[in-house]
Amino acid sequence: MKVRVLVRPKEGILDPQGEAVKSALPALGFEGVNAVHVGRLVELDVESADEVDAMCRRLLANPTIEEYEWEVVG
Amino acid sequence: MGGGRVRIGVTVFPGSNCDRDALHAVERLGAVPVELWHADPDLKGVDAVIVPGGFSYGDYLRPGAIARFAKVMAPLEDFAFSGGPVLGVCNGFQVLTEAHLLPGALLRNISMRFVCDRVRVRVEATDTPWTAGCEAGEELALPVAHNEGNYFADPATLAELEDEGRVVLRYLENPNGSANDIAGVCNEGRNVVGIMPHPERVSDPALGSDEGLKILGSVLLGAGV
Amino acid sequence: MSVRETYSALGLSEAEYGRIVELLGREPNYLELSLFSVMWSEHCGYKNSRPLLRRFPNEGERVLQGPGENAGVVEVGDGWALAFKMESHNHPSAVEPYEGAATGVGGIIRDVLAMGARPVALLDSLRFGPLEGSPDAGRNRYLFREVVRGIGGYGNAVGVPTVGGEVEFAEAYSGNPLVNAMCVGLIRVEDLTRSAASGEGNLVVLLGSKTGRDGIHGATFASDELSEESESKRSNVQVGDPFAEKMAIECCLELLEKGLLVSLQDLGAAGITSSASEMAAKGGVGIEIDTGLVPRREGGMEAWEVMISESQERMLAVVEPEKAGEVLRLAGCYGIGGTVIGRVAGHGDLRVFHDGEQVGTVPAEHLADAPVYEREVVRPAYLDEIPDLDPGVLPEPEDYNEVLLKMLAHPNLCSRRSIYRQYDHEVGTNTVVAPGADAAVMRIKGTRRGFAVTTDGRGRHCYLDPRGGGAATVAEAYRNLSCVGAEPVAATDCLNFGSPEKREGYYQLAGCIEGMSEACEVFGTPVVSGNVSLYNETDRGAIYPTPTVGMVGVLEDVGRHATPAFKREGDVVVVIGSGSRVSLAGSDYAQIIHGQVAGRPPRPNLQAEKRTADLVREMVRSGLVDTAHDISGGGEIVAVAEMALAGGIGIEYTEGELERMTAGQGGGRADVALIGEESGTFIVAVPEERWDDLQEALVGFAYDQIGETGGDRLKIGDLVDVSLEELREVYERDLFE
Known part of the structure; x- marks a missing residue:
């Protein structure tokens, strides 16, 4: 099955990538952007979803600075 | 540590690129350099370990995230828990935080740019095996070269680090946005130290400075050499 | 189909x-x-350039491998050899700058690796359209930022230090940037x-x-x-x-x-x-x-x-x-x-x-x-239409402090620190002289030896005079190596030109190769590898013809080297020349201050230039001189400012010197004397106690004691008086902001 894991900076963590994108968008004429956060998308093809949460905790995300969510997409 | 010369191990992960520099600096110290191959779960009886800089596993996913699961890390963790001196430099610092041997994490530089420069740092703690040869408050000019050196820890952890004197090096000019200008920290046992600056790059007067030997050489003092 | x-x-x-x-x-x-x-294709088969490339000298005592392999190889002594090559990645970088530049670096590293050598140094010659005041400024800034990121992203991770290079900005490169990467590898002779x-x-x-x-x-x-x-x-x-x-x-x-x-x-x-x-x-x-x-x-x-x-x-x-x-x-x-x-x-x-x-x-x-296409070399009309640049047509500046500040702030002359700070230039722990000097100096571990390496290019000069510009490009590389105390031994090049199917492009290619070859012959620096990048054109025309030269030199004792930085107060500062005429033609001053790209810069006198450069090198090697710099873009005043800024020590010109210069090489104009450009001229500084020895070494050469180091200002007669702090403010600008 296909699983999609979304990893992103925890709320309140400095996100310089997000800040850089946020300041770049108005320069291209896109106004009204209040906040941008840049995260990471991990696509897995796994036999079972049982251990996906453990994979996230141990490797895919760093709980000190990141939070994650995942879903089965097919 | 026995009667012979001190043996200092340097881990080599795929993508480490300061491993040879660290081995060379160890040799200059007069200690025995020992290469510790990532796939070999054996510390070969070394007296201390340096986890060097570079881009282990390409820094893919997060710097240090994959290296921490390399086979050599299991004996290294045992060594650290039993009080063995471990120094993480740059990517090595990132590996040690990912392995939870040190608190906190290293984020992208606030400038979003790689930074390679000399920066001045102050030695804040001399009661670690890697700074015992320095004087408290001593200022050193050390090279940095990193993309993710912006030290982060939650406020409680930061307070704890400060209260317990576990900030080992502090930037006098902060190159990356680190919290509290932190350039290096140690664990509770004080035997595991992680620093962003590269002491091995200033370990030879031929390159203009050997101030880095004060840090690398500190570990020999503890060994009674 | x-x-x-x-x-x-x-x-x-x-x-x-x-x-x-x-x-x-x-x-x-x-x-x-x-x-x-x-x-x-031209890229692999050199079908347009092969007959012209034969002109390059490619043999020499130290040459172990000339053109035709993945990289050229020269012997440096103690059983060591250097493998090196430069290659362009212009078109990929125009389309996708980060990956284009990154893969350019990766490719040149593999060329050196294929010779069996461990890659130990990278350099990059870059050209972009202007960052400001151009219709394409936004795109140019994007290309510049991403190319630099790409070079760093690849080189830093692969663990090969980026120790040098150069960059220039001109409208001719808008839409067609140049990304030339050079790699040097170290190998035991027997392992080739x-x-x-x-x-x-x-x-x-x-x-x-x-x-x-x-x-x-x-x-x-x-x-x-x-x-x-x-x-x-x-x-x-x-x-x-x-x-x-x-x-x-x-x-x-x-x-x-x-x-x-x-x-x-x-x-x-x-x-x-x-x-x-x-x-x-x-x-x-x-x-x-x-x-x-x-x-x-x-x-x-x-x-x-x-x-x-x-x-x-x-x-x-x-x-x-x-x-x-x-x-x-x-x-x-x-x-x-x-x-x-x-x-x-x-x-x-x-x-x-x-x-x-x-x-x-x-x-x-x-x-x-x-197949090989040999074309007729026909002088294009534009060369005869370039106006002469009589200094009389340029108004003499009223405020020289302002001119100096404006020159030092210009992207073509300001500090490159904001670029090389993004490159790991120390990994490998061999970098003795880091970026910012005339050439990078690297040690060879386990020996006293070292090598120096530089890349240089002079597109505007080559446009105004292909043959003279080609020679001047090689001469600049030769000077840069000599300044740090290295004996130049061989060169590599990237020939970046427009379409060879057009008269201008082919003439420029032929002319530059002729000039480069003449210089390489006189200097004894054979071309042992290289690459050709033609068709560098957009719908607005061709780039400046821009051959870039990478040159390596040998230091027998790597500890005996010089840098441009003033090192002590009270040093005697001396200009040593090769008898070249000082001119505003094609100068940075004419372009930056007066908006003119015109005139024909004086051609280098190659024999005299070699003699002078060799003298400077000998003075460094003997330990007499540890402070040396060559005069290049921006003339004497910019060279002196760079030396003062690098060392954090000011300079005051000797009384009457400005007047002598103005009346002499300036032909009555202070701007010509101070900011005009010349070939084959060096500035050195020595402590007072070595002044006699220096004079002895300089017997038979044209030199001029211009002033003394000290203080924190740059003072030239009653024309220039500005603090290093003010100069640093403009010079150390961040090119990415």
């Missing part, structure tokens, strides 16, 4: 197609035609590896990453003018993986050390086709490749796609059958792929199979023998 449409789409002319049919004695199939199209295949029955092993559809027809793409269409050819651009490259470096060096390889070649433009046919042609043997055995990253790839794919981080090796097992095992240890994909054969053909079935066969020597 008709036959004609097919070969045209592949970039082959009717005459070229006819020649292929004649050579084969039959019509080629699509795969065979593809092989010819990539191998006969070459690429010729040999031994019928030996196996061909592909090492490194899997093969995808990256850069299909990239070699032909690099030889086309840039157009709207190529902007959308994004699939042409390869993506770099410095991690895979790092593993390939360590793996190949171990394979060579253990004597497991017969020969080695990197995969660059035109992929397996180019590598295999060159290995076969050089060895006078044939190679059979089965594309079905090549590990692929995507499904459904056809044999011709596998053959010409430019997927990065791959090497091709010839291995004796009994050693293949160990080669593949070691590749596994380093986590890189290793696969037997073919064998060396006696027939002399490059034969392609797919799962055992032959799908094409071409004699390797024919692929390596691209």
Whole structure:
């Protein structure tokens, strides 16, 4: 099955990538952007979803600075 | 540590690129350099370990995230828990935080740019095996070269680090946005130290400075050499 | 698609197609035609430049390997040799700057690795359109930022220090940036590896990453003018993986050390086709490749796609059958792929199979023998229309402080720190003199020796006078190495030009090569490797003709070197000249302050220049001088300012000196004297107690004691008086803000 894991900076963590994108968008004429956060998308093809949460905790995300969510997409 | 010369191990992960520099600096110290191959779960009886800089596993996913699961890390963790001196430099610092041997994490530089420069740092703690040869408050000019050196820890952890004197090096000019200008920290046992600056790059007067030997050489003092 | 449409789409002319049919004695199939199209492109086949390239001197005492291999090699003593080459990645960088620059770095590292050398230094010559005041300023800034990021992203991760380079901005490069990367590798003389295949029955092993559809027809793409269409050819651009490259470096060096390889070649433009046919042609043997055995990253790839794919981080090796097992095992240890994909054969053909079935066969020597187009060199009209630059037509500045501040703030003259701060220039712990000096100086561990390396280019000068500019480019490199105390030994180059099919482009190419060759002959610095990048044009015209030169020099005692920084207060500052005329023609001053690109800069007097540079080097080597710099863009005043800023120590000109200069070389004008440009002139500084020794060394040379170091201001008579702090403020600007 296909699983999609979304990893992103925890709320309140400095996100310089997000800040850089946020300041770049108005320069291209896109106004009204209040906040941008840049995260990471991990696509897995796994036999079972049982251990996906453990994979996230141990490797895919760093709980000190990141939070994650995942879903089965097919 | 026995009667012979001190043996200092340097881990080599795929993508480490300061491993040879660290081995060379160890040799200059007069200690025995020992290469510790990532796939070999054996510390070969070394007296201390340096986890060097570079881009282990390409820094893919997060710097240090994959290296921490390399086979050599299991004996290294045992060594650290039993009080063995471990120094993480740059990517090595990132590996040690990912392995939870040190608190906190290293984020992208606030400038979003790689930074390679000399920066001045102050030695804040001399009661670690890697700074015992320095004087408290001593200022050193050390090279940095990193993309993710912006030290982060939650406020409680930061307070704890400060209260317990576990900030080992502090930037006098902060190159990356680190919290509290932190350039290096140690664990509770004080035997595991992680620093962003590269002491091995200033370990030879031929390159203009050997101030880095004060840090690398500190570990020999503890060994009674 | 008709036959004609097919070969045209592949970039082959009717005459070229006819020649292929004649050579084969039959019509080629699509795969065979593809092989010819990539191998006969300018990028691989040098079909427009080959007759001109023969002009370059390429032999010398220290030369172990001249042009024709993956990189040139020179001996440096104590059993050590340097392998080095420079290569362009202009077109890929115009389309996708980060990956274009990154893969340019990756490619040049593999060229040096293929000689068996450990890559130890990188440099980059870059050109972009202006960052401000141009209709394309926004795009230019984007290209500049991403190219620098790409160079750092790859070089920093792969662990090879980026120790030098240069950058300039001019409108002629808007839309067609130049990205030239140079790599230097270190090798024991006896370990030198070459690429010729040999031994019928030996196996061909592909090492490194899997093969995808990256850069299909990239070699032909690099030889086309840039157009709207190529902007959308994004699939042409390869993506770099410095991690895979790092593993390939360590793996190949171990394979060579253990004597497991017969020969080695990197995969660059035109992929397996180019590598295999060159290995076969050089060895006078044939190679059979089965594309079905090549590990692929995507499904459904056809044999011709596998053959010409430019997927990065791959090497091709010839291995004796009994050693293949160990080669593949070691590749596994380093986590890189290793696969037997073919064998060396006696027939002399490059034969392609797919799962055992032959799908094409071409004699390797024919692929390596691209047609040659010799054109008539005709002087283009523009050269006779360039107005002379009589200083009389330029108003003399009223405020020289302001002029100096404006010059030092200009992107062409300001500090490069905001660039090289993004490059790891110290990894490897060999960097003795870091970026910011005239040349980088590197030590060779375990010896007293070192080497110095620089890259230089003078596009504007070459535009105004191709032959003089070509010579001046080489002369600048020679001066830069001499300033740090190194003996220049050999050069590499990237010839970046417009279309050779146009009169201007071909004349500029021929003229620059002539001037470069003359200079290389006089200086004794043969050209041992290089690369040609033609068709650097957009719909607004061609770039400035921009040959860039990378030169390496040797230091017997690496501790005896000089840098531009003033080191002490009270040093005597001396200008040493070669008798060149000082001129505003083609100068940075004329362009930055007066907006003029005109006049013909004085041609260097090569003999006199060599004599002066050699003297400066001897003074550094003997330990007499530790502070030296050459006068280049921005003239004497900018050179002096750079020395003061680098050392954090000011300078005051001797009383009456300004008046003497103005009346002398200035011809009555202070701006000509101070900011005009000249060839072959150096500035050195020595402590008072060495002044007598210096004068003794300078007997027979033209020199002028201009002032004394000290304080924190730059003071020249009553014309210039400005604090270092003010100068630093403008000079140390961040080029990315």
